Amino acid sequence: MAYSDKVLDHFNNPRNVGSLSKADPEVGTGVVGAPECGDVMKLQLKVRGDIIEDAKFKTFGCGSAIASSSLATEWVKGKTIEEALQIKNTQIVEELALPPVKVHCSVLAEDAIKAAIADYKSKSAAVVTEEVKAD
Amino acid sequence: MGDVEVDRNRSLELVISSVVAQNEQGNNEERLMSVETVMAKMPIYLDNHATTPMDPRVFEAMTPYFLGSFGNAASRNHAFGWVAEKAVETAREQIAALIGANSKEIVFTSGATESDNIAIKGVIEMYAEKGNHIITAKTEHKAVLDTCKYLERLGKAEVTYLDPDTDGRISVESIQAAITDKTVLIAVMAANNEIGTIAPLKEIGALAKEKGIFFFTDAAQAVGRIPLDVNELGIDIMAISGHKIYGPKGIGALYVRRRRPRVRLTPVIHGGGHERGMRSGTLPVPLCVGLGKACEIAGAEMEEENKRIIALREKLHQGILEKLDYVSLNGHPEHRLPNNLNISFAYVEGEGLMMAMKDLAVSSGSACTSASLEPSYVLKALGVGDELAHSSIRYGLGRFTTEEEIDFAITQSVEAVSKLREMSPLYEMAQEGIDLATVQWQVPHE
Numbered sequence: 001m002a003y004s005d006k007v008l009d010h011f012n013n014p015r016n017v018g019s020l021s022k023a024d025p026e027v028g029t030g031v032v033g034a035p036e037c038g039d040v041m042k043l044q045l046k047v048r049g050d051i052i053e054d055a056k057f058k059t060f061g062c063g064s065a066i067a068s069s070s071l072a073t074e075w076v077k078g079k080t081i082e083e084a085l086q087i088k089n090t091q092i093v094e095e096l097a098l099p100p101v102k103v104h105c106s107v108l109a110e111d112a113i114k115a116a117i118a119d120y121k122s123k124s125a126a127v128v129t130e131e132v133k134a135d
Numbered sequence: 136m137g138d139v140e141v142d143r144n145r146s147l148e149l150v151i152s153s154v155v156a157q158n159e160q161g162n163n164e165e166r167l168m169s170v171e172t173v174m175a176k177m178p179i180y181l182d183n184h185a186t187t188p189m190d191p192r193v194f195e196a197m198t199p200y201f202l203g204s205f206g207n208a209a210s211r212n213h214a215f216g217w218v219a220e221k222a223v224e225t226a227r228e229q230i231a232a233l234i235g236a237n238s239k240e241i242v243f244t245s246g247a248t249e250s251d252n253i254a255i256k257g258v259i260e261m262y263a264e265k266g267n268h269i270i271t272a273k274t275e276h277k278a279v280l281d282t283c284k285y286l287e288r289l290g291k292a293e294v295t296y297l298d299p300d301t302d303g304r305i306s307v308e309s310i311q312a313a314i315t316d317k318t319v320l321i322a323v324m325a326a327n328n329e330i331g332t333i334a335p336l337k338e339i340g341a342l343a344k345e346k347g348i349f350f351f352t353d354a355a356q357a358v359g360r361i362p363l364d365v366n367e368l369g370i371d372i373m374a375i376s377g378h379k380i381y382g383p384k385g386i387g388a389l390y391v392r393r394r395r396p397r398v399r400l401t402p403v404i405h406g407g408g409h410e411r412g413m414r415s416g417t418l419p420v421p422l423c424v425g426l427g428k429a430c431e432i433a434g435a436e437m438e439e440e441n442k443r444i445i446a447l448r449e450k451l452h453q454g455i456l457e458k459l460d461y462v463s464l465n466g467h468p469e470h471r472l473p474n475n476l477n478i479s480f481a482y483v484e485g486e487g488l489m490m491a492m493k494d495l496a497v498s499s500g501s502a503c504t505s506a507s508l509e510p511s512y513v514l515k516a517l518g519v520g521d522e523l524a525h526s527s528i529r530y531g532l533g534r535f536t537t538e539e540e541i542d543f544a545i546t547q548s549v550e551a552v553s554k555l556r557e558m559s560p561l562y563e564m565a566q567e568g569i570d571l572a573t574v575q576w577q578v579p580h581e
Binding site (some may be wrong): 003011014017019031032033034035036037038039040041042058059060061062063065066111115 | 482483484486487490491501510520521522525557558559560561562563571576577578
């Protein structure tokens with residue numbers, strides 16, 4: 001099976017590979033997938049105010065999974081949380097021209113964004129609670 | 136081996152000259168670029184379990200039978216037929232000689248898949264009154280497994296699918312324990328196509344003989360790669376493939392024992408009664424000649440070739456082990472095909488890995504492309520976890536693999552694995568000391 005040029009580009013020159021500190025209260029981490037399924041994505045977002053300032057990923061998976069997560073980091077950067085939550089896997093499928101057998105890679109990327117945002121939200125809620133306690 | 140090099144260079148020259156011929160209208164510069172592009176585009180071929188390049192000597196032996204000597208080997212009344220028949224019978228003898236058989240015991244087929252079908256269906260139908268039980272293994276080729284399942288569905292056979300040990304070997308004890316008074320066939324492959332593990336053929340053959348059960352072995356990967364003597368090993372039926380041994384695609388053979396015991400098979404393809412009624416259809420003479428020549432070369436060169444290939448395979452394995460950690464071998468360390476190296480690179484996924492090793496043509500037990508997303512059933516049967524099955528790469532060396540290519544393969548494999556591990560969240564977790572088995576994974580919502 002031949003890969004699209006965009007998949008190849010993201011695979012060969014992945015954007016935003018790396019990790020952010022999980023301890024940072026402004027960082028949300030989403031890890032989705034399972035090793036026995038052949039895909040695991042870790043997506044991290046650094047949020048200031050309501051804006052996603054930075055995004056990093058690490059992915060265990062095929063070329064399409066790596067490309068989907070690389071693209072996801074590109075797309076979320078600079079967006080608000082609400083905007084990032086609007087990203088749909090079908091947009092990733094379209095952008096990367098993923099064949100039907102690779103649609104699950106895009107689903108995983110969408111899930112990773114949502115999981116990272118959920119983590120960020122629960123973390124900031126915890127911070128607020130602590131602040132309340134401190135008073 | 137010198138001759139092989141010369142032949143190979145000649146075949147490369149042929150490729151180049153055909154490209155040049157296509158570009159004769161262009162100027163010199165364009166022509167040169169085009170040749171380079173063609174040669175540079177092709178990765179290094181390390182997938183010799185899937186198929187092998189045809190040996191130029193085989194090709195040369197076949198060519199007369201496409202044009203001038205086009206006769207039907209079954210035409211008894213004129214010289215065209217006699218020439219074709221002589222060529223086919225010579226090929227039959229060459230095949231028989233490689234496996235210690237009599238040429239009358241060789242039936243030409245379209246390939247190992249057809250041979251598997253004829254062997255299993257043929258025994259079950261012919262010996263239905265005697266019994267209907269087949270003993271086989273979970274690691275068999277799909278051509279065997281699917282044929283067995285088909286017969287089960289029809290209610291014609293009952294099948295026991297044995298588990299291999301962790302190295303992929305089927306124990307004689309497990310076969311013995313599975314035998315019933317209805318068992319008519321033991322079907323265990325000679326060498327596995329994914330992991331290269333070689334079965335204890337002699338022991339299985341002896342057991343089969345003792346119990347009066349036919350022993351069938353799919354030897355598509357083993358013929359021509361390891362010495363096989365059907366009498367010494369007690370094999371009653373054996374599937375042979377042409378394109379796995381530097382012969383043409385579309386041809387294979389079935390060895391069918393004629394005495395002690397005599398094996399009779401109900402045909403799958405009915406027709407003019409060719410091949411002693413076991414496989415009707417006009418013989419593809421050039422392909423038969425090609426398979427014969429391929430067997431002749433394999434027999435003459437196997438010993439020397441194996442020394443060379445084992446040295447290269449070990450170099451590849453050691454070269455990778457020296458540079459990378461978390462690498463595990465799949466299959467048996469000793470009872471293994473000389474040309475097979477199947478290893479799992481933990482924390483990277485096989486399909487992504489193959490994409491990163493873009494100049495190597497290999498294969499993986501990962502199955503991201505298949506709808507089921509199930510990794511290799513062979514590795515699964517060995518008890519290799521799904522995660523490591525997804526991380527497996529099969530290197531299949533061959534007659535034309537060079538040391539230079541192996542050096543390159545080591546470098547590119549190491550680079551690709553290192554690059555992908557840098558991107559792998561699993562590798563990161565492992566480095567942090569997290570036990571991946573204890574992680575609660577979140578499966579996607581689809």
